[in-house]
Amino acid sequence: MNLPWSPPASTDALPLPAGHIWDAVRTNVAVARCAFAFLDHEHPTSATIIDAFGGSAYWLVPKGRATREPGLPWDRMSHHVTLITGERGAHYVAVPPAHHRTSPGIYWRIPHTWSGHYLTDPYTLAAFLEPAALHVHGTQALETQALGTQALTQGPTT
Numbered sequence: 001m002n003l004p005w006s007p008p009a010s011t012d013a014l015p016l017p018a019g020h021i022w023d024a025v026r027t028n029v030a031v032a033r034c035a036f037a038f039l040d041h042e043h044p045t046s047a048t049i050i051d052a053f054g055g056s057a058y059w060l061v062p063k064g065r066a067t068r069e070p071g072l073p074w075d076r077m078s079h080h081v082t083l084i085t086g087e088r089g090a091h092y093v094a095v096p097p098a099h100h101r102t103s104p105g106i107y108w109r110i111p112h113t114w115s116g117h118y119l120t121d122p123y124t125l126a127a128f129l130e131p132a133a134l135h136v137h138g139t140q141a142l143e144t145q146a147l148g149t150q151a152l153t154q155g156p157t158t
Helices: 029-039 122-137
Strands: 014-017 024-030 046-053 056-060 081-084 093-097 105-107
Touching: 024 029, 024 122, 029 046, 029 056, 029 122, 046 093, 056 093, 056 122
Parallel strands: none
Antiparallel strands: 014 093, 024 056, 024 081, 046 056, 046 105
């Protein structure tokens, strides 16, 4: 999978539209931290946007890959994981500059096993987010019936 995208050169985070080059997968920081515990010990992984003010974490995935690929569990995790795409209008994600790697504010979390990529493989991400959501929120974290993948722009997930 070719993942050549890089954040734009800037001094501050910029609102960039989802659904043009990438889509985003958002969860709360508690689920993200649990996923990091597993992801950081696996094969090289990608960077994550952390919004320290909003309590959210965002992984950018290649446009359309998270919604079109069969077998991804986004519907089951919809209470704690949100897909942000351009399918239902304009949706923006605040993207920090590549050099902004610490809090405060919005920054890139770069894992020890960083692949050098800013876009994430959706299968790898789903494989770690689903058990992380279960660990943090218990069995109620997963839907018992599929509700359909939706692109949402609500506030941070809980």
